[in-house]
Structure formats: structure tokens, C-alpha cells
Amino acid sequence: MFLGELSEAMGVSGAENEVRNLIKEEVTDYVDEVKTDTLGNLIVHKKGNKSLPSLLIAAHMDEIGLMVTNIEKNGLLSFKPVGAVDKRILVSKQVVIGDDKVPGVIGAKAIHLQEPAERKKPLKIKQLYIDIGAKDEKVAKELVEIGDTATFNTKFSQLSKETVKGKAFDNRVGCSLLIDLLQQDYDFPFYGVFSVQEEVGLRGVGPAVYDLNPDLALVLEGTTASDVPESKEHDYSTIVGDGPALTVMDATIIPNRSLLQELITIAKDEEIDYQFRKSTSAGTDAGRIHLLKEGIPTAVISVPVRYIHSPASMLDLSDYQAVNDLVDKFCVKLAQGGISLERSN
Known part of the structure; x- marks a missing residue:
């Protein structure tokens, strides 16, 4: 449909x-x-x-979605939410960025590296980043620009006769x-x-x-x-x-x-x-x-x-x-x- x-x-x-x-x-x-x-x-x-x-x-x-606000020297992308995004659900989600739909993953410090107190709190936006696999800032800038928007890479599907997800x-x-x-x-x-x-x-x-x-x-x-x-x-x-x-x-x-x-x-x-x-x-x-x-x-x-x-x-x-x-x-x-x-x- x-x-x-x-x-x-x-x-x-x-x-x-x-x-x-x-x-x-x-x-x-x-x-x-x-x-x-x-x-x-x-x-x-x-x-x-x-x-x-x-x-x-x-x-x-x-x-709702995300906007790229900075491209870091290591090629990771800083971002801000656009609309009412629940930051608790962002970690590890797949996204696509910009008109070319560059694929990426929202990352954060691994749980193994977090202090015990950190694990008890939702991560803040500033602790998250989008990883597009770029080795450095130069490579990342060839793919995305500051101001590009990102959305979740979710496929529409029918789960049952009456129920759909997307x-x-x-x-x-x-x-x-x-x-x-x-x-x-x-x-x-x-x-x-x-x-x-x-x-x-x-x-x-x-x-x-x-x-x-x-x-x-x-x-x-x-x-x-x-x-x-x-x-x-x-x-x-x-x-x-x-x-x-x-x-x-x-x-x-x-x-x-x-x-x-x-x-x-x-x-x-x-x-x-x-x-x-x-x-x-x-x-x-x-x-x-x-x-x-x-x-x-x-x-x-x-x-x-x-x-x-x-x-x-x-x-x-x-x-x-x-x-x-x-x-x-x-x-x-x-x-x-x-x-x-x-x-x-």
C-alpha cells in the first residue's frame, strides 16, 4: 500500500x-x-x-529525526534532535543521512567502559554520535554536510492481517x-x-x-x-x-x-x-x-x-x-x- x-x-x-x-x-x-x-x-x-x-x-x-551539527576529526558526527525524539531509544539504531541516504549507526561509549553510575542513567545527546564508517573528518565531509538530516532506517512491513509496522x-x-x-x-x-x-x-x-x-x-x-x-x-x-x-x-x-x-x-x-x-x-x-x-x-x-x-x-x-x-x-x-x-x- x-x-x-x-x-x-x-x-x-x-x-x-x-x-x-x-x-x-x-x-x-x-x-x-x-x-x-x-x-x-x-x-x-x-x-x-x-x-x-x-x-x-x-x-x-x-x-521527527536528527540533524548533523558537527563533523569530528575522527569522522564521527555530532547531532541534535529535530522534534520530540526520545533519547533513550537512540543507541545502536540504524539511520540514513541526507539526500544520498548515507547509512550510519548511532553509537556511544560501550557499556563495558562505563562507570557503574553511568549505566543507571539515560545517555545524553552529547554522549551520542553517528558513525558512518569514515576514518576521519575529510572522508566524512565527502559524504555528509553539517545541516543534513537523518532518519531511522526502518522498512515498512505487515506483521499480521490487520497490523503494519513502520x-x-x-x-x-x-x-x-x-x-x-x-x-x-x-x-x-x-x-x-x-x-x-x-x-x-x-x-x-x-x-x-x-x-x-x-x-x-x-x-x-x-x-x-x-x-x-x-x-x-x-x-x-x-x-x-x-x-x-x-x-x-x-x-x-x-x-x-x-x-x-x-x-x-x-x-x-x-x-x-x-x-x-x-x-x-x-x-x-x-x-x-x-x-x-x-x-x-x-x-x-x-x-x-x-x-x-x-x-x-x-x-x-x-x-x-x-x-x-x-x-x-x-x-x-x-x-x-x-x-x-x-x-x-
């Missing part, structure tokens, strides 16, 4: 070129207009009936869903925004959406699933296999109540299982979109993902399909003139 290609593509915040090119090639035949703005957001438009409300659906292309499901899963929806025909003005730099502060989507000023907006995401050992059930953010996760509040938005209720009603009418995202931390591009102009009614629909922001995440394809079905039914109802919302909460 195309989600696999998107997952394996390299697209650390600020370096989303490969992902953008894949998406552009995939959607161009299905839309009326395609453009890339100065920041690198990919914006597409299907014209539709102007008497109907316009809908914008956004999904961010970027992923990297960057936050938020290549949202991109894949948006691509699916753009291939359908809905008779309303439809904007799609594949945004950049979400993982470093929701930076890209605001400029992309500002001039579009849609009547309604949905943000498609991959979100944290905490249904794992040592997590208490009442603390689960979402549960894999329980359907689309609807946000009621997070650190950046309280979604438009009537829009959220419309999604709930459709889910019930269509017998689509759904759940509420229980965590109120973090945020999505919705946090920027809903504040633009005089305010844009916005809601967030997510696919639950285990081990988010790690080298390998997992999701259930039934959740993916349920999100697709829910948004599709919403779009059908909108095209039939069955949705009318105030531009305020």
Missing part, C-alpha cells in the same frame, strides 16, 4: 522534499490545482460547487488518508494541505491555510496509543483497534463543538466504532488552523499508533479504514448540503 512508500521516505522537519514529491506525483491527476509554497507546504485544490461550504483537510508530511506513522498515515480522499469526487470546494514543520512547533500550516480561508477544516493525524503494559487503562490515550480517535481537547485546541458532534453523529449512524483521545497533551496543526482569520471550525481525527516517535511504530489497518470511512461519509453529507456550522465555538 502507498502508506508503505510514504513511511519509508525521508522527511525530517525542514527537509520534506522526498515525501512531497511522492505525494505530488500521486495526487496530480485527481486535483485541479497543485502548488508548493515558499515554506514547502504542498497545497492542492478540487474546485467543486461554490454554493457549498469549502472543506480543508490537512496532514503534516514531516517526521516509521513516521506520525503523520504519513494522515497523508495517506488524505490522498485516498482526494481520489474521490465530492461536489464541494476541497482543499488539501500536506504541511511541513509540524513536529517543531506547527510552523508550516498557518501560512498555507491563511489565504484559503475554508469554511471547515479537518486535521488527520497519527496519535499516541498507550494500551501497553504498565499503563493503567484509565490513562490510555487511545486503543489500537477501537477505531478513529476524536480529539475533545489538547494543548493547542478545543475543537469546534458542533463539528465534533457532527462527526460523532455520522459515526453512530454509519455504525463506525470511534473513541475519544483521552490525553490532552501535545497538539496538532489544528491548533494553528482554528485561529486563522476570524476563526475556522476545526476538528481532529486520528489513527491510534503504538510506539509513536520511535524507530518503529505499529497501527491497525481496521482503524485506518474506519477513519477513511468516517471522513468519506462526512464529505458525502457535506456535498449533499447536510452540514452547516457556525464559524465559532
